[in-house]
Amino acid sequence: MLPAQSIAQTAATMTEAEALEKQQQQQQQQQHQHQKSGSGGVDDAFDHTYKEKEGPKPPVVIVWKNVVLMTLLHLGALYGVFLLPSASPLTLLWSLLCFVMSALGVTAGAHRLWSHRSYKASLPLRIFLGVANSMAFQNDIFEWARDHRVHHKYSETDADPHNAVRGFFFSHIGWLLVRKHPDVIEKGRKLELNDLRADKVVMFQRKYYKPSVLLMCFFVPMFVPWYLWGETLWVAYYVPALLRYTLVLNATWLVNSAAHMWGNRPYDKTINPRENKFVTFSAIGEGFHNYHHTFPYDYATSEFGCKLNLTTCFIDFMCFLGLAKDRKKVSHELVLSRIQRTGDGSHRSG
Template identity: 85%
Template sequence: MTETEEGNARHRNGGAATDACTRDDVFDNTYKEKDGPKPPRTIVWKNVILMSLLHFGALYALCLVPSATSMTLAWSVLCFLVSALGITAGAHRLWSHRSYKASLPLRIILAAANSMAFQNDIYEWARDHRVHHKFSETDADPHNALRGFFFSHIGWLLVRKHPDVIEKGRKLELTDLKADKVVMFQRKYYKPSVLLMCFFVPMFVPWYFWGETLWIAYFIPALLRYTLVLNSTWLVNSAAHMWGNRPYDTGINPRENKWVTFSAIGEGFHNYHHTFPYDYATSEYGCKLNLTTCFIDSMCYLGLANECKRVAHETIDARVKRTGDGSIRSG
């Protein structure tokens, strides 16, 4: 692992950005929202119905938990962790921010885990996330937290995107994603990969290997687990942009939120992450409360990952003193 201080591209509020990232995830303070009334919200009723059915199914699944075997519950937790890593270590830290490099076997594993998470294919997820960082808390942000908790949590998926989100997304430089054969393979076969990884495998294993009923095997390891992963990810967009302290930069909305850190296996150090988006650990504390960082470190130890980007301690200390809210003392 290497410690680097960003050098060429400028980051928001006078910070710096890594040379490696010709950065589509650095805040663009030249963007100005258009004057006049906002475009009307167009509800996507298909998404409303599907999300409602999913959450009603998850509530029903909770009633089935006492009937499930301990093996099924343990399998559900494992599926939660695997699918969460497909987002956190995969779509987020690897493909969106390029904060470390992964070998082909690890990229294949993370792509399969990402399909288990079922939150759009890697290419689309990374594109939208880069737009989120580049235009955070503006009309061009896909889940702009200034539009309220419900919108930033799930509402943004129930309405048509703001025209600025679409326009800015089309202008991003995404050649790194297009050049990754694993990303493009997953994108091409995304629907069958989701059916296999998100629903069939979680259901089949407990039914086949230890005789769980198909009913429980579908509703708990598949449906309930999937719903919990979705909401854990969405909390990063909503709660972690609203509640918590801002020890690194008071000029941005994202916060440090320990509850989101727990539920999203390390993604709740959000003020730090938006201040230093290139840091593979998304936190200055390494593995502390950060299962995703522990996973990446393990992959480095096994030789499956390398070149993890890190922020120098002096850079963090200087930023805390210059733009932080005084809630912590770095170092």
């Protein structure tokens, strides 16, 4: 060990930015230790030690069933757009409600709660988010969170499920139309996911995922307007069910594609994720992506609170009701330090 005097000299010469950065690294190390001990932390920090394998890339294997299903889905959604003038105002309002609910199942649920453990949710709230997530139909919570942790840990590499380096189409939808890269599968298997396995809501949804999707993503959105105010089954299926589902899918996919390509990088110019206002709006708060990849454990995914961030407003309201607690937030000092050290100079205070 160094003598006490030497330690004091080292501390005296350390800049404030370096000290804050060291504090962040220590926080991430503590999260890793919590993950290993099963106390609720997650392994979502970028792994700088990962190196892509040399040699030719493995062949791309197209999953034609997925290609056909996604094509039919988007054709059905396009038809739903033409049916919008035929839908009653109540049906349009119901479609919007279903959009927000299913989006929250992804943003407040699978993403901020289960992928990053950035806040704690009570059992009633976890049940609601699990149901809302089934309405979104984007793989079950366990698989979604696992893949998202791999995405953060190996972002923009072969081990990233939707590696944006492979282009807009691949990172948006193409990654769902082909077999996963072997490194994605390998790294996903090595992640410790005990926190997800210990969550009864997550495992219940995983066990009954297919019937829950049929019920929440398609039947309920269609049945309610048909039964309660006499909407035609045709419109009820194509607008609040099919069109709404497709819009939520693409809003989520834009986080993987557009928010990794277009926008400013005020927090870390060395990474691809960007601040993209269009994605922020369409994905109810998920477009502050440069901030999120810099500080993945921040529950708000932004330094600006509820501004353009419906998901953060929802989590704050759940805390007000006593249904959520322990929101993790990065200190203002640490954010400013990171902006000065690695930002691209585009930062604004609000």
